[in-house]
Amino acid sequence: MVDLTIEIAGLRLKNPVITASGTFGFSQEYAPYVDLNRLGAITVKGITLLPRSGNPPPRLVETPAGILNAIGLQNPGVDYFAASILPYLSQFEVPVIVNMAGETVEEYAVLANKLSELNNIAALEVNISCPNVEKGGLQFGSDPAAAAEVTRAVKNNTSLPVIVKLSPNVTRIETVAQAVAQAGADALSLINTILGMAIDLKKRRPVLGNIFGGLSGPAIKPVALRAVWQVFEEVSLPIIGMGGIFTAQDALEFIMAGAKAVAVGTANFINPRATIDILEGIENYLRENKIKRLSDLVGAAHCKQ
Amino acid sequence: MTSYNTVNITRQDEIAPGFYLLSFKSPFSVHQAQPGQFVYLRCDNTYDPLLPRPFSIAMVDGGKNEVAILYQVVGRGTALLAQKKELDRFTVLGPLGRGFTLPPSGRLFRPKGGPKRVEPLESFPPSFLRIAVVAGGVGIAPLFFLLQRLKDLPDLTIEVLIGVRSIKQLLLATEIKSLSPQVKLHLATDDGSCGFHGSVTEILATLLKADKIDLVYACGPEAMLKIVAELLTKHNVPGEVSLERQMGCGVGACLSCVCKAKGERENSFRYRRVCKEGPVFPVQEIIWEE
Ligand SMILES: Cc1cc2nc3c(=O)[nH]c(=O)nc-3n(C[C@H](O)[C@H](O)[C@H](O)COP(=O)(O)OP(=O)(O)OC[C@H]3O[C@@H](n4cnc5c(N)ncnc54)[C@H](O)[C@@H]3O)c2cc1C
Ligand SMILES: Cc1cc2nc3c(=O)[nH]c(=O)nc-3n(C[C@H](O)[C@H](O)[C@H](O)COP(=O)(O)O)c2cc1C
Numbered sequence: 234m235v236d237l238t239i240e241i242a243g244l245r246l247k248n249p250v251i252t253a254s255g256t257f258g259f260s261q262e263y264a265p266y267v268d269l270n271r272l273g274a275i276t277v278k279g280i281t282l283l284p285r286s287g288n289p290p291p292r293l294v295e296t297p298a299g300i301l302n303a304i305g306l307q308n309p310g311v312d313y314f315a316a317s318i319l320p321y322l323s324q325f326e327v328p329v330i331v332n333m334a335g336e337t338v339e340e341y342a343v344l345a346n347k348l349s350e351l352n353n354i355a356a357l358e359v360n361i362s363c364p365n366v367e368k369g370g371l372q373f374g375s376d377p378a379a380a381a382e383v384t385r386a387v388k389n390n391t392s393l394p395v396i397v398k399l400s401p402n403v404t405r406i407e408t409v410a411q412a413v414a415q416a417g418a419d420a421l422s423l424i425n426t427i428l429g430m431a432i433d434l435k436k437r438r439p440v441l442g443n444i445f446g447g448l449s450g451p452a453i454k455p456v457a458l459r460a461v462w463q464v465f466e467e468v469s470l471p472i473i474g475m476g477g478i479f480t481a482q483d484a485l486e487f488i489m490a491g492a493k494a495v496a497v498g499t500a501n502f503i504n505p506r507a508t509i510d511i512l513e514g515i516e517n518y519l520r521e522n523k524i525k526r527l528s529d530l531v532g533a534a535h536c537k538q
Numbered sequence: 539m540t541s542y543n544t545v546n547i548t549r550q551d552e553i554a555p556g557f558y559l560l561s562f563k564s565p566f567s568v569h570q571a572q573p574g575q576f577v578y579l580r581c582d583n584t585y586d587p588l589l590p591r592p593f594s595i596a597m598v599d600g601g602k603n604e605v606a607i608l609y610q611v612v613g614r615g616t617a618l619l620a621q622k623k624e625l626d627r628f629t630v631l632g633p634l635g636r637g638f639t640l641p642p643s644g645r646l647f648r649p650k651g652g653p654k655r656v657e658p659l660e661s662f663p664p665s666f667l668r669i670a671v672v673a674g675g676v677g678i679a680p681l682f683f684l685l686q687r688l689k690d691l692p693d694l695t696i697e698v699l700i701g702v703r704s705i706k707q708l709l710l711a712t713e714i715k716s717l718s719p720q721v722k723l724h725l726a727t728d729d730g731s732c733g734f735h736g737s738v739t740e741i742l743a744t745l746l747k748a749d750k751i752d753l754v755y756a757c758g759p760e761a762m763l764k765i766v767a768e769l770l771t772k773h774n775v776p777g778e779v780s781l782e783r784q785m786g787c788g789v790g791a792c793l794s795c796v797c798k799a800k801g802e803r804e805n806s807f808r809y810r811r812v813c814k815e816g817p818v819f820p821v822q823e824i825i826w827e828e
């Protein structure tokens with residue numbers, strides 16, 4: 234037997250495979266294909282204080298080895314989430330991580346407070362890195378001081394573990410990571426999507442209704458891996474790595490770069506069983522290489538031999 | 539009952555230049571699939587193109603439990619798919635989405651002056667329900683499966699209206715004619731090479747004006763569907779249309795594939811997922827973009 238358990242910010246996960254926010258809905262949609270109880274944790278679609286209708290379509294376009302999305306945080310709002318979605322999620326033996334976003338620091342604070350009053354939430358993932366909304370999002374994630382301020386506001390309003398999700402659309406991601414660490418973050422998720430765009434030659438217009446979108450999928454994996462590596466070297470917080478993880482090999486690279494857990498996003502669209510396939514692949518790798526504990530591999534690539 | 543599986547191709551034929559009919563052993567029971575539902579399949583195991591592609595179920599064979607899709611080669615994914623041969627394998631997710639509503643096994647009732655309604659059999663005197671099935675180009679795909687199901691229902695007449703660019707692109711016409719004697723076929727071509735010279739919506743307009751249609755099902759280019767919607771509103775006839783949008787997950791999780799639909803309050807709108815609440819929508823629900 235290999236030991237796949239890991240601990241992140243006081244949260245014990247039975248394995249390191251998590252769903253990436255926005256790519257797994259509220260998980261009902263994938264229940265026919267995936268035994269949800271096998272997942273390390275479920276991170277739900279970003280929730281805001283009030284319902285949001287999202288951006289005008291088209292919202293997605295395929296690019297080489299990736300996709301650009303500009304959903305614009307469409308979600309039913311925290312009250313609906315609490316009343317109609319959380320009870321469904323609570324029937325599974327899986328920690329639920331709630332991804333949350335706001336337009337102002339105050340909104341993050343109020344939302345954190347509201348979510349903390351609910352049962353069956355394991356942690357908050359603070360999205361300060363959504364490239365697809367006019368206000369909030371990236372504006373907080375690209376400025377270390379603002380990122381720290383949001384982190385503090387959330388921390389002051391919750392007793393749940395706080396995971397801050399960082400954007401790669403910055404010059405030095407380590408600087409933002411340090412700022413949110415000092416502000417009290419318990420863990421880091423990286424990375425969110427990379428800002429990009431595509432143009433429709435027939436219409437001679439940007440493809441996406443929002444003009445810009447966030448790039449995800451295999452195309453961004455090297456960038457994400459580099460971000461995990463750099464942050465691991467400079468900040469001691471546990472890291473959830475994500476960005477183009479499609480196979481167990483990809484996941485293991487992130488773990489060796491310093492991620493304690495991994496999140497699977499776009500891969501779910503190509504293979505709805507991707508999370509389970511990756512989990513089984515990691516387990517096989519450990520067994521074949523006679524590694525007893527997954528935690529022994531975390532950051533392994535940093536050790537100089 | 540939806541599932542994710544690797545399947546074997548049992549047959550693939552180019553039935554018209556650039557149009558392919560591809561059959562595979564169905565991983566789900568075809569008896570439970572609804573006309574209008576789609577499958578999300580990977581054309582090849584590549585990272586580029588990355589996403590699966592959605593295709594309507596075009597035909598089912600209950601005896602062999604096989605599904606066929608009918609597709610047009612328009613880009614790289616469909617070009618890769620066209621190279622596949624018998625026994626080649628690919629992954630299929632499905633059946634997905636909400637299909638067409640089959641008419642109740644009842645009769646048509648029309649109160650004097652009021653809108654037409656389909657009511658249960660018990661309450662009203664019998665008469666025939668007159669259905670029009672309107673297809674533009676490869677839009678015939680989900681409608682053929684619909685016809686396979688409609689032909690077994692009692693008390694219907696079915697007018698099938700097909701519009702194509704030219705006779706070379708006419709798909710499944712022989713198969714449609716041999717489905718049932720209840721089915722009457724009307725053709726329209728853009729170049730006049732066969733049938734009516736003009737748009738298929740003009741045939742529909744004539745039938746509606748003559749008060750010969752009670753219910754319409756349509757699939758085709760969005761510009762055609764928009765005209766169908768206008769005609770149905772004008773003549774106060776109910777109908778359903780099948781829409782296409784770029785998809786991400788195909789299962790309702792990512793909110794990529796939305797179309798604009800009427801909201802609960804007047805003049806409000808809401809986004810509906812084509813992969814989940816659709817791809818088939820009641821025609822009066824859609825807000826058509828300019
Ligand atoms: C629910 C649903 C059911 C469908 N059923 C069928 C079917 O039964 N038969 C069939 O031939 N096609 C069907 N389509 C369309 C089909 O999915 C696209 O033609 C296919 O994805 C194109 O892939 P590609 O890689 O060949 O083209 P790409 O390289 O992705 O695109 C090539 C060109 O095709 C256009 N295109 C791409 N996707 C779509 C789309 N979804 N709708 C319209 N144009 C598109 C693009 O604008 C581009 O110009 C359906 C689409 C949906 C959403
Ligand atoms: C369609 C879509 C929606 C997303 N929605 C959210 C969101 O609501 N909140 C968030 O923090 N990240 C969101 N993301 C980002 C992902 O969680 C993830 O960080 C990113 O896609 C990189 O991982 P991947 O390449 O494995 O998809 C979304 C990504 C996609 C593709």
Ligand code: FES
Pocket residue numbers: 784785786787788789790791792793794795796811812813814
């Ligand atoms: S394709 Fe993901 S919600 Fe429809």
